[in-house]
Amino acid sequence: MSLWRRAGGGADVGPGTLIPASELAEAVAGLAVEDAERVQVVAFAVACAVRDADDGQALPVLADLLVTTSVAVDVNEGTLINLLSAVQYASLLPTDVRAGWKPPAEAVASLVRRGLGSSEALREQAEDLLGALVDEDLADDWLGRDATRDLVDR
Amino acid sequence: MLRGWLEPRQLARRETAFEEAERWILLVRDQDGVSGPVARSFPVRKRAREDRTARVDIEIIKGTAFARGILGA
Numbered sequence: 297m298s299l300w301r302r303a304g305g306g307a308d309v310g311p312g313t314l315i316p317a318s319e320l321a322e323a324v325a326g327l328a329v330e331d332a333e334r335v336q337v338v339a340f341a342v343a344c345a346v347r348d349a350d351d352g353q354a355l356p357v358l359a360d361l362l363v364t365t366s367v368a369v370d371v372n373e374g375t376l377i378n379l380l381s382a383v384q385y386a387s388l389l390p391t392d393v394r395a396g397w398k399p400p401a402e403a404v405a406s407l408v409r410r411g412l413g414s415s416e417a418l419r420e421q422a423e424d425l426l427g428a429l430v431d432e433d434l435a436d437d438w439l440g441r442d443a444t445r446d447l448v449d450r
Numbered sequence: 451m452l453r454g455w456l457e458p459r460q461l462a463r464r465e466t467a468f469e470e471a472e473r474w475i476l477l478v479r480d481q482d483g484v485s486g487p488v489a490r491s492f493p494v495r496k497r498a499r500e501d502r503t504a505r506v507d508i509e510i511i512k513g514t515a516f517a518r519g520i521l522g523a
Binding site for chain 1: 470473474477478480481484485486487488489490491493495507509
């Protein structure tokens, strides 16, 4: 599976190689949330695709992954780092690439809350993301108005 | 070391991003490192539009990185 190649499981794909969005979508659709290691690899691949592709095609995949992982009882630290990064990368994309795309607000709010309730490194990352969403004027749309009020004004 | 590869202008644009990255590494060190794969970036924020593409990326592809034993106390 090429997601493993990107994560160092093989030698034929080097850093910077993009995994097609269709392949990522397939991986997310088949994801078993209890397989923590696999979830982390998929989250890493999606984050890299959002960051490195200039067409925004990985954004719907990110939305699906956020929903899938938001219902998982246990998500490991690496996965949380990757998911927070993926949302951050999405917020940094040019407006025309995002083309009105919005992540599922409940899932993003849940992710940020998980980050804030974790280790100090994760808490800082979640706070950075909150700051970025406020700076980019995306907080209400991406977190929901109530969650924004709770999280930003806490 | 990475800083040494950059031109002074490139380095100046990323100064705060490097500081944030270093702080994150130290926080991770204090919790015995982090296991890959993970991607974490430190973009330059609140700057001119041209600066917003500048950032410092950390990628851990495999294994555990930034553990105390590697970085020292």
